Each structure stands twice: as structure tokens, then as C-alpha cells.
Amino acid sequence: MGVISTDKNKITLFYNSESSIGKQCYGYVQASDKEVLGVDISKTNITGTQWAELAEKLGIPVKELIDVKHADFVKLYGDKDIVMEDHDWMKILDKNPTLVQFPVLVFGENYYQLTSGADFKKYLEANSAGIDKK
Template sequence: MGVISKDKKKITLYYNSETSEGKQTYAYVESADEDILAVDISKTKVTGTQWAEIAHNMNEPVGSLVNQEHPDFREKYGNKKVDLNEHDWLRILEKSPSTLAHPVVIKGDRFIPIKNPSDFVKFMDSDSEGIDKPYK
């Protein structure tokens, strides 16, 4: 059993309010006519267990959640791509949540990275049509 609620009647958003992408995504989510739980990672600590669950439910490695181009990441690891283990990626997200690559929307069993804030509209459109397959 996971620690993240998977309610089909609620949208959960993990985002960073200090980025324009995060602010815009939040605005799109807030405009939805649904119950919302917004987790602003710049103000709320997200545990390694939660990050691991998010990555697992997106069928992605934890490292895919980290923006390796982010200045905080580059300051510590330089400009080259790095190959870290899952524990190290989780520590990066715990210690430097600003390195989150994209906001993540959760609704029911669907965990979706929002790479462009307007992608949320596509996600909601596919959800309202009753499409059970993951949004790509």
C-alpha cells in the first residue's frame, strides 16, 4: 500500500510555486471543477518514499524526476550527465526539491508528468472521455 492517496474524485498536484511552469500548472489545475490537493514542494517536505512512489507509478526511474539542467543540480554535480543510484536521486529530491523536472498530477491510478502546463487540459479531456490508458 502506498502513502499517496489515489482518489479518482480528487486531483493531487506536486509542483514548485517558485517556477513559472509550476505557477501556470497550478492555475490550470485550480480552474478544474474538481477537489484539489496542491503540494507545493517549495513549502512542503516530500519524503523519499513519496518520490519513489511517484516515479514507480509513472513507470520511470527516480532520476527522471530530476532536472539535471537545474542550476542547483549543476552546482553540485557539474555539467555532465551523472549516473546515480535510486537512493542518491531520492536524496537530491529531498534536499533540493527545486530540481523537480516537472509538476506531477495524480488522479486515481494515473500519475502524469506535466511537461507543459497546457498538457493538463489534454489530461483532463482524456479523463473526461473515460480513457483508462495512460496519457502520453
């Protein structure tokens, strides 16, 4: 059992309200007819356990949650490829949550990274039809 609550009638969106894609995705999610929990990572502290669960459910390493090409990341850590353990990447997320690459949608038991606001619609339709569209 994970620490992130899941429900087939509820949508949880982990997003950054300071990014255009975050604002756009949140707008799409708010327009749905489902109950919505928006978690603005620029204002809400996400625990290391939650970051680890998001990455695990997405099937990616924690590093891939981070936009390593983001100007703030490059300023802090340089533009060379960095090799670290997941717990080190979680420390970066803890100190700089706005470096998250894409919003993460939790809908039912499914987890998705939204690369655009329009992504939400295809996942909502697939999930409503009972299709796992990963």
C-alpha cells in the same frame, strides 16, 4: 497500496511554486471543477517513499524526476552524467526539491508529468472519458 492518496474525484498536483511551469500548472488545476490538493514541493517536505512512488507510477527512474540541466544542479553536482542509485537521487530531491523537472499530476489512479499548463487539460479530458492517456 501506495502512500499517495488517489481518488477519481480528486486531483493532486506536486509542483514547485517557484517555477513558472509550476505556477502555470497549478492555475490550470485550480480552475477545474474537481477537488484539488496542491503540494508545493518548495514548501512541503516529500518523503523518499513518496518520491519513489511518483517515479514508479510514472514508469521512470527517480533520476528522471530531476532537471539535471538546472543551473542549481550543475552548480552543486557539475554537468557530467552522474550514475547513482535511486536512493541517492532521492537524497538530492530531499535536499533540493526545487530541482524537480516537471509538476506531477495524480488524477484517479493515473500519474502524469506535466510539461506545460495545457497538458493538464488533455489529461483531464482523457480521464473524464475513461481513457488512459499515458
